[in-house]
Amino acid sequence: MSDVARTEEIAAVESPALVKPASRVRSAKPMIDRYKWYEVASIYLGIAVFLFFVLAPFIEGFLVSLKPLAQLFSTPYSFIPKNGSFDAYVNMWTSVPMLGMHIFNSFFISSVVTLIVIAVVVPAAYAFARFQFPASGLMLAGFLAVNMFSGAVLLIPLFRLMRGFGMLNTYWAMIVPGAAFLIPSSIFLLRTYMLRIPRELDEAAWVDGASRLYTLRRVILPLAMPGIVVVAIMTFIGAYAQQFIFALTFNSKTEYMPLPVGLFAFFGKQEVQWNELMAASFVGILPVMIVIVFLQRYLVAGLTAGAVKQ
Amino acid sequence: MSQLSLKRLEKSFNEARIIKGIDLEVSEGEFVVFVGPSGCGKSTLLRMIAGLEDVTEGEISISGKVVNDLPPVERGIAMVFQSYALYPHMTVYENIAFPLRVEKLPKDEVEKRVQAAAKVLQLEPRLQHRPGQLSGGQRQRVAIGRAIVRQPKIFLFDEPLSNLDAALRSEMRIELMELHKRLGSTMIYVTHDQVEAMTMADKIVVLDAGVISQVGSPLQLYHKPDNLFVAGFIGSPKMNFINGTVKSADGTTITLDLGALGTLALPRSAKIGAGQSVTLGIRPEHLKLGAGDFTLSVTPRIIEHLGIHTVLYANLPAGENFIGLFEGAPEVEETKPVQIGFTLDQVHLFDQAGLAVY
Numbered sequence: 002m003s004d005v006a007r008t009e010e011i012a013a014v015e016s017p018a019l020v021k022p023a024s025r026v027r028s029a030k031p032m033i034d035r036y037k038w039y040e041v042a043s044i045y046l047g048i049a050v051f052l053f054f055v056l057a058p059f060i061e062g063f064l065v066s067l068k069p070l071a072q073l074f075s076t077p078y079s080f081i082p083k084n085g086s087f088d089a090y091v092n093m094w095t096s097v098p099m100l101g102m103h104i105f106n107s108f109f110i111s112s113v114v115t116l117i118v119i120a121v122v123v124p125a126a127y128a129f130a131r132f133q134f135p136a137s138g139l140m141l142a143g144f145l146a147v148n149m150f151s152g153a154v155l156l157i158p159l160f161r162l163m164r165g166f167g168m169l170n171t172y173w174a175m176i177v178p179g180a181a182f183l184i185p186s187s188i189f190l191l192r193t194y195m196l197r198i199p200r201e202l203d204e205a206a207w208v209d210g211a212s213r214l215y216t217l218r219r220v221i222l223p224l225a226m227p228g229i230v231v232v233a234i235m236t237f238i239g240a241y242a243q244q245f246i247f248a249l250t251f252n253s254k255t256e257y258m259p260l261p262v263g264l265f266a267f268f269g270k271q272e273v274q275w276n277e278l279m280a281a282s283f284v285g286i287l288p289v290m291i292v293i294v295f296l297q298r299y300l301v302a303g304l305t306a307g308a309v310k311q
Numbered sequence: 312m313s314q315l316s317l318k319r320l321e322k323s324f325n326e327a328r329i330i331k332g333i334d335l336e337v338s339e340g341e342f343v344v345f346v347g348p349s350g351c352g353k354s355t356l357l358r359m360i361a362g363l364e365d366v367t368e369g370e371i372s373i374s375g376k377v378v379n380d381l382p383p384v385e386r387g388i389a390m391v392f393q394s395y396a397l398y399p400h401m402t403v404y405e406n407i408a409f410p411l412r413v414e415k416l417p418k419d420e421v422e423k424r425v426q427a428a429a430k431v432l433q434l435e436p437r438l439q440h441r442p443g444q445l446s447g448g449q450r451q452r453v454a455i456g457r458a459i460v461r462q463p464k465i466f467l468f469d470e471p472l473s474n475l476d477a478a479l480r481s482e483m484r485i486e487l488m489e490l491h492k493r494l495g496s497t498m499i500y501v502t503h504d505q506v507e508a509m510t511m512a513d514k515i516v517v518l519d520a521g522v523i524s525q526v527g528s529p530l531q532l533y534h535k536p537d538n539l540f541v542a543g544f545i546g547s548p549k550m551n552f553i554n555g556t557v558k559s560a561d562g563t564t565i566t567l568d569l570g571a572l573g574t575l576a577l578p579r580s581a582k583i584g585a586g587q588s589v590t591l592g593i594r595p596e597h598l599k600l601g602a603g604d605f606t607l608s609v610t611p612r613i614i615e616h617l618g619i620h621t622v623l624y625a626n627l628p629a630g631e632n633f634i635g636l637f638e639g640a641p642e643v644e645e646t647k648p649v650q651i652g653f654t655l656d657q658v659h660l661f662d663q664a665g666l667a668v669y
Contacts, residue, residue, distance in 0.1 A: 204363055205396035209410035209461070210384030219409075223400040 046269065066090070066279035073275055090284070093277035096267070099255055100281055103263030108288045110175050110259055111299060114240035115233055117180040118187055122232060126191035128218055131203060144185030156250050163251050174251035175259065179240050187232045194228030230299035234292070234305055260285040313372055314339040315360070315465060315498055321368035322355055329355050331521040332369070335501065342491050345501045346508040347518035348544070354469055356518070357501045361390045361467050374464065386406020389458035390467040393474065393644060395450045397442040404438040407456040422647070428456040431493070450481045459494065468500040470509065483512060505545055509533070517541050539665035542592050548634045550659070553591045553627060557583050565660070567591065571609050571628035581668045589668070592659035595622070595636035600643070609633055610648045614642060
């Protein structure tokens, strides 16, 4: 850690020599955005410390995936891989032949959950944002309460329910509870976003003869798009993260297993293929990364849109 | 036959009575302005006519047909909102075309009507822009454009100019009046600004706490206010009010005791009991420097020089505010007492209940 921090500090200490004359001439920044060199230094130091804690497991994981298995158990432990290679990324496909299927399952389950959640949440959020109906406040409070239960608490009743519906050992066993747990918070989130859209727009459309559904489709949906994208991303990530527990409990068929459970295949009878396990984890995250990179501009726009609009 | 008629119209939100029985007739082509202080129910009344609020009691009819339970589009009205309520993700063209798209009109008809509206409102070069790129006045015109493409019988305006700056406001006022002349349709216009009401209206409806205080042409309201509220609301600066008591009333003359200001005999035929407290009203612009039929002496607190006018602020002996408006720049100075007079035919008199006495 100290290495990273020190280089940051040195860089920051050196910078005033470069920055100061420029700021004395005339800084383009407004007064409120101007900082002393030591303020800038401490901001960057803080960021560096924070990032290090967040990223350290990933760095370690990545380095492990590059090492041959024998090196992982050597003493003294070497952090930097000696004669590291990407062999694990090749071998993992043969040592666990279903790996591709597991990655696809993860992606597929999360995508279907996201689609279901969006389809349900958009009209529900509009209703909660616009209509006055009995017990709407109570229901919203109920949604928050549901969020306080983790899925784990409800596993046994859910198992009975799944068995009753004959959904055990199907994709639905992972999709249905996954969507159910993500819908309430999404309604909350999107409702808040829709409340920011002026009510006059609905009224103007109503005066012009548009039905509620037409207004939702032509006026509210396009304006709420950034909010919907945020909900979609959150749901996708949420579904990706929570599938482990549902998959473990409600499914015993290898071909339906998502990646988090599928990774257990790397646990052999004698030894655990740690390097390949790490490699598989990184490859498994890729689809999520791609989705996020693709939607990121909407995500950023979505988070600031409310602040900028009147 | 009147085009719009309101009969004993009432509106309550839970326990709160907002509109307390309103009767009004509006004939075709009239420009009617609802005016009143905030909270008087003028916007609620407009929204009831639009069909955005339920009617609690009474009846709204348009062209002889009761429309209480009809949605806005079947009432033949179009509304322009205070916040314009433009759709920010659509171009100006699509904003104006919106009601026609809802109606599912054929493409060439939409094109024809939008172009016609754009021409009237001088929006042609702006059709492909989004509302965010337009100035306040242009946004306002887009909102009006969206209202006129449907060719409604009645236009409703809810404080449409209150978001504009002063210069643009007077410009748009003229444009709206020209639009009214050109289209010849009925317009109902809500504002809290009595200057807008005075300049634009054929008929002003003054509302006070959910009831109609007076209906009339701008000059009727200015010259013959029915009550104290209308007298104080119409005209700028506000009418001066001086409290007094009746000394005697003989059927031709009422003699008033104005306390420290002395007594005043007004030609009024009304019989009014001696000892009753009354309010005398005189508009600031009807005051003259020097002696008149009645003369009083005040010490100016503040003097505003506007070039064309000079406004004088003072207090009467009893503490009431007193404002004088004089043409040009007469020689008056702050803290230096002046003589101010007025003629008796310009005096308004109101009884205990605030009703005008003639």
